[in-house]
Amino acid sequence: MTERLSVLLREEAGSLDIPPAATGAILARGRGLRRRQRWTRAVAVTAAAAVIVVGSATGAHRFRADDSIDPTRAAEAFASQGAFAVGHELYLGDQRIHWDDAIKALYYTSAGVVVRSGSSEDTNDGISTYTLVSPTGEKSLVHADSSNRIPGFEPDGTNFAYSDQSDGQLVVVVHDVVTDRELARVTVLDHPVETGWDAPPVSIDGDIVWVRTDPGWTQVNWRTGEIRQVPDTADTFELQNGRYAVQRGHVWEIRAMADEATVGEVRMLKGWYAFFSPDGRFMRSFPNGVRDAPQMPSAYVHDVEAGTTFEHAGAGYELGWTPDGHLLVLDGETVRACEPMSDACSVRAFDGSGSVKLGGAPYES
Amino acid sequence: MAAPTDAEFAELVEASWPGLYRTAYLLLGDHQLAEDLVQTSLAKTYAAWAKVREPAAAAGYARVVLANTAASWFRRRSWRNELPSEELPERATAHAEPSDRPAVMTALATLAPRQRAVVVLRYFDDLSVRDVADALGISEGTVKSQTSAALVNLRRELGDAVVPQETGARHD
Numbered sequence: 001m002t003e004r005l006s007v008l009l010r011e012e013a014g015s016l017d018i019p020p021a022a023t024g025a026i027l028a029r030g031r032g033l034r035r036r037q038r039w040t041r042a043v044a045v046t047a048a049a050a051v052i053v054v055g056s057a058t059g060a061h062r063f064r065a066d067d068s069i070d071p072t073r074a075a076e077a078f079a080s081q082g083a084f085a086v087g088h089e090l091y092l093g094d095q096r097i098h099w100d101d102a103i104k105a106l107y108y109t110s111a112g113v114v115v116r117s118g119s120s121e122d123t124n125d126g127i128s129t130y131t132l133v134s135p136t137g138e139k140s141l142v143h144a145d146s147s148n149r150i151p152g153f154e155p156d157g158t159n160f161a162y163s164d165q166s167d168g169q170l171v172v173v174v175h176d177v178v179t180d181r182e183l184a185r186v187t188v189l190d191h192p193v194e195t196g197w198d199a200p201p202v203s204i205d206g207d208i209v210w211v212r213t214d215p216g217w218t219q220v221n222w223r224t225g226e227i228r229q230v231p232d233t234a235d236t237f238e239l240q241n242g243r244y245a246v247q248r249g250h251v252w253e254i255r256a257m258a259d260e261a262t263v264g265e266v267r268m269l270k271g272w273y274a275f276f277s278p279d280g281r282f283m284r285s286f287p288n289g290v291r292d293a294p295q296m297p298s299a300y301v302h303d304v305e306a307g308t309t310f311e312h313a314g315a316g317y318e319l320g321w322t323p324d325g326h327l328l329v330l331d332g333e334t335v336r337a338c339e340p341m342s343d344a345c346s347v348r349a350f351d352g353s354g355s356v357k358l359g360g361a362p363y364e365s
Numbered sequence: 366m367a368a369p370t371d372a373e374f375a376e377l378v379e380a381s382w383p384g385l386y387r388t389a390y391l392l393l394g395d396h397q398l399a400e401d402l403v404q405t406s407l408a409k410t411y412a413a414w415a416k417v418r419e420p421a422a423a424a425g426y427a428r429v430v431l432a433n434t435a436a437s438w439f440r441r442r443s444w445r446n447e448l449p450s451e452e453l454p455e456r457a458t459a460h461a462e463p464s465d466r467p468a469v470m471t472a473l474a475t476l477a478p479r480q481r482a483v484v485v486l487r488y489f490d491d492l493s494v495r496d497v498a499d500a501l502g503i504s505e506g507t508v509k510s511q512t513s514a515a516l517v518n519l520r521r522e523l524g525d526a527v528v529p530q531e532t533g534a535r536h537d
Contacts, residue, residue, distance in 0.1 A: 002488055004527045005519065008469045009489040013387035019400055021382035023375045026404050030374070030411025194405050214401075 028234040069136045078135035081337050082322030083113040087354020095137050106359040107153040108278050108323045111178050121355045123364045132177045144175045150201035150364045155278045155323040161209040163199040165192035172209050174222045184222040205242035241280030254304045264304040277321045278360045282340050286317055301340045310341040320358025328358045381424040391485040392435050394474055406431035432500035439478035472522035480515035
């Protein structure tokens with residue numbers, strides 16, 4: 001008895017002007033979603049592999065928990081050794097600090113490391129609390145929105161950015177971790193963007209924030225409010241410190257966001273994927289869905305500007321960075337901080353159990 | 366199933382785009398949102414290609430993803446405020462001419478999002494109660510009760526000529 005209703009609905013639908021299909025944009029979004037799924041699986045696998053059971057490390061430097069701290073030495077140690085966490089223990093430069101909450105991720109700033117923590121070690125799970133820890137171990141809370149999102153930090157600044165679309169608009173927020181003050185809130189779009197997170201990922205470099213939108217990356221000058229679409233970035237997913245990667249098969253062009261000028265080129269093995277270092281000077285590549293990849297494959301570090309590559313044999317998947325560009329490698333009950341383009345490493349042992357989180361590594365999925 | 370080549374997927378997009386767009390527009394009543402919904406659904410289909418059993422099933426899978434994605438949009442607390450229906454006239458004429466197509470869209474706009482989805486999927490896409498329930502992630506009983514409530518509202522807007530009095534939730 002609803003035939004007339006069906007007819008009217010079909011007449012209405014039949015009268016529509018159908019816009020052309022944006023096939024390229026759909027493919028790009030599809031690849032992005034697929035990449036996110038792969039990333040999720042990879043993180044799950046490596047997280048499982050990185051759970052450490054209690055044990056005692058020998059033959060390597062142990063951390064002091066409560067020695068008197070020289071600020072200059074602490075800053076040098078932080079820059080060269082970075083930060084990592086094992087369970088509820090945070091290792092920061094030469095120090096070891098107990099953490100009550102589960103640690104989700106570690107982000108570098110020029111004022112220290114920002115610890116993202118909560119009731120679960122999963123960044124997707126529950127509320128996140130952000131805490132700045134200075135190189136001397138002083139803690140201060142950062143009061144910023146804390147749901148499932150990917151914030152942008154830079155190792156040479158004290159500001160970080162995140163996006164928010166809880167009110168149906170895409171907004172970019174910039175926050176100073178030292179003063180704990182919101183510096184800017186810029187409306188980018190009058191509608192939300194579908195990305196799989198509560199809000200799209202962002203990246204920051206000084207006065208500029210980039211936020212992922214449907215056509216690619218949108219550039220926002222948070223001081224002036226000026227907004228522009230960066231052309232030809234629909235297929236770009238890796239972006240750090242003002243540099244982005246354009247994937248051309250196994251050769252990735254690295255460009256500057258400011259003017260889209262080519263900065264360098266990274267050549268990778270077929271089927272491998274790469275992440276930037278926090279300062280954008282290096283990338284490190286790993287097998288991503290490669291059949292028969294070894295359990296602990298080598299990690300390749302690529303100097304973006306020089307175009308050179310160094311193999312860190314058997315370094316595996318559990319890798320991070322120090323603020324000054326050393327590669328962090330989890331190796332049993334030690335973390336090695338290695339020169340990016342040589343095999344010179346310093347070794348740091350840890351005690352404790354739980355999930356390992358390395359500074360400068362992505363844990364959002 | 367192995368991931369499609371770009372050419373294969375482009376072929377699917379071209380073939381399924383008009384039908385999906387029509388469904389999306391009837392669901393949302395807004396061209397830009399409809400376009401975004403179809404793009405999102407096809408992108409999700411691409412990303413979940415392993416779940417597509419055979420190429421011939423891909424368009425149907427995309428339609429389910431579309432309904433499912435729309436349902437997730439409807440669940441957003443802010444959705445009602447985003448809908449263009451908030452700006453539409455308060456009510457269509459009590460008994461619009463059956464041939465008056467804008468009256469149909471206006472009448473659809475008076476429905477709650479889930480009621481509207483049920484009507485579109487059942488009476489435009491001809492999905493069964495079970496398929497609508499699966500696509501929207503709700504029970505078959507909810508589909509029937511939502512259909513019944515929607516038809517009462519549509520009858521008030523469009524009149525008995527379009528939605529006869531005896532029409533209820535029995536349509537399968």
